[in-house]
Amino acid sequence: MCDYTQVHYKCSHLRYTVRAWCTKYQETHKRCPANVVAIEYRLDENCGLSYANSIPHLLLG
Template sequence: MCDYTQVEYACGHLRYTVRAWCVKYQETHKRCPANVVAIEYRLDEKCGTAFI
């Protein structure tokens, strides 16, 4: 399983960002189930403007 960070925004939406790709993904480029290893709160950001 690949390691992900769960990111929570002020609007309540969640996004999952990859922390590290697992060996299986690196070999096949097929995504496997996410393994959430951290939670990050961005309560001062709205999800629609988080990447601008």
């Protein structure tokens, strides 16, 4: 299984970031179930999704 960090944001969203790809993924590029090995709290910042939604002109591109 690939190792992930679970990240908590001020806006209450969660994200999972990869810490390390497992050998199976490196060979096949098919994702396996996430293995959460760490939890990180970024309670002083919103995730990018909340930031983009709060500023409409960023969504128009």
